[in-house]
Amino acid sequence: MKIKDIKILVTCPGRNFVTVKVVTDEGIYGLGDATLNGREMAVATCLEEHVAPCLIGRDPQNIEDIWQYLYKGVYWRRGPIGMAAIAAIDMALWDIKGKIAGLPVYQLLGGRSRKAATLYAHANGESIDETLDNAAALMEDGFKAIRLQSAIPGLPVTYGVLGDKKDYFELQGNRPLPPEEEWSTKKYFNLVIELFERARERLGDDIHLLHDVHSRLTPIEAARLGKLLEPYDLMFLEDACIAENQESYKLVRNHTTTPLAIGETYNSIWDCKELIENQWIDYIRTAATHAGGITGLRRIIDFAGIHDVKSAPHGAPDLSPICFAAHIHLNIWAPNFGIQEYVGPGNEEMQRIFKHNIKVEDGMAFVSDAPGLGVEFDEEAAAEFPYKRSYLPVSRLEDGTMWHW
Incomplete structure (x- = not known):
């Protein structure tokens, strides 16, 4: 079994979500969440341009090796954008493994x-x-x-x-x-x-x-x-x-x-x-x-x-x-x-x-x-709600000083 395609799907049913769909050459697919509030497109671009091309052709069952590859295989480790990208791929691979085994992930x-x-x-x-x-x-x-x-x-x-x-x-x-x-x-x-x-x-x-x-x-x-x-x-x-x-x-x-x-x-x-x-x-x-x-x-x-x-x-x-x-x-x-x-x-x-x-x-x-995570994603319905740029608020003290959000 090999990874054939990785889709990055951004939708806004009231607020933005970034969903990853990892598709195998045997037709089994898995889903992952890559949403990073207020920086959604940064993660989507990271996945599309830098992560997905490196995974095509790999065995999706090697979850640990792929996780280590994405984490250790880059000079710029950690950070919210990179880790959200890894997270979505990882969830999708666990979803695939559960479907292959015919078992829910918790098992x-x-x-x-x-x-x-x-x-x-x-x-x-x-x-x-x-x-x-x-x-x-x-x-x-x-x-x-x-x-x-x-x-x-x-x-x-x-x-x-x-x-x-x-x-x-x-x-x-x-x-x-x-x-x-x-x-x-x-x-x-x-x-x-x-x-x-x-x-x-x-x-x-x-x-x-x-x-x-x-x-x-x-x-x-x-x-x-x-x-x-x-x-x-x-x-x-x-x-x-x-x-x-x-x-x-x-x-x-x-x-x-x-x-x-x-x-x-x-x-x-x-x-x-x-x-x-x-x-x-x-x-x-x-x-x-x-x-x-x-x-x-x-x-x-x-x-x-x-x-x-x-x-x-x-x-x-x-x-x-x-x-x-x-x-x-x-x-x-x-x-x-x-x-x-x-x-x-x-x-x-x-x-x-x-x-x-x-x-x-x-x-x-x-x-x-x-089997897997037990979630399905309707791509046609998602397409009805395109991405809209949106942010969390900025917090200031009453005198105007920037404060923690």
Whole structure:
């Protein structure tokens, strides 16, 4: 069996997705997700011009060798663009191998460690009351873990809050240039403690609560927040501060027992090695699409397990259902799985293009037993939604200083 063709398919059913289709000379094909929000065409070009030509004629079953070839075989290792390209090829090869074997990918990884993957959903609102109303509705739907985000009074826009938009796809699908948004740490602190105090009063103690700071704090501010949130027993505090200097989390860890999670922007084990081996974090949130696919993420998960760190893969709406399927297969296998982020099935257009039978019930995702990843991609439907340039926002302090997004 040889790789005959590699297609790079870019579509925008509300927001952009980059999909890779690896086709063999025996007609078996595999799918991978190469989406990199705001830099989609950079990855697509990398795949088309630099990666795909090197793989035609190779045996698709040699997943490890191809991964090492793409990683070690270039001088410019790592980086979000290169690792997203590797990730998509890797997912597609695992999909092919599963189809050849007639087995779902999780069986190739070593089989089940659990019956299903626990999910956490998002509750947000323009006020604390609206956020808690939405959280209560999610609890009625069976979710046992919920991330809370609420609009910050005094700021025109708040991360994680939809405003007048109906979903994440409408929120981020029409930004031809990066919008600029204001941030105030002081105003944020005025809100966040009240949010969780009232959440525990209304939602009770049995629900797992989570919160995403989105790297807006300095390390000492993050430490202070973690300590203030200790009475409300969060499952974890996500991206409390930037960790380009991984030792920043040593400072945070030394001041709070609130569990810490980070990793959605990481693209290799080297980005989180010190965080994990020093046990400065409790959950690693790297995504398969951003960290070299199933092969790359499996290495991170295994390394984390040695140090009692759990996996909690990123699950934002800028990752396609192919990535979600890859995560569910990994989650079913991983002995140190913690929880999976979930933002819903996507809009109708997206569901037309990406078809799968992963069942979500009572706040859990049940893996498909179809061979491979269990996702199909409708190329004709995808062609109806051409690429549209779109960006994440830019964040500035109220005085105009550039800040972390």
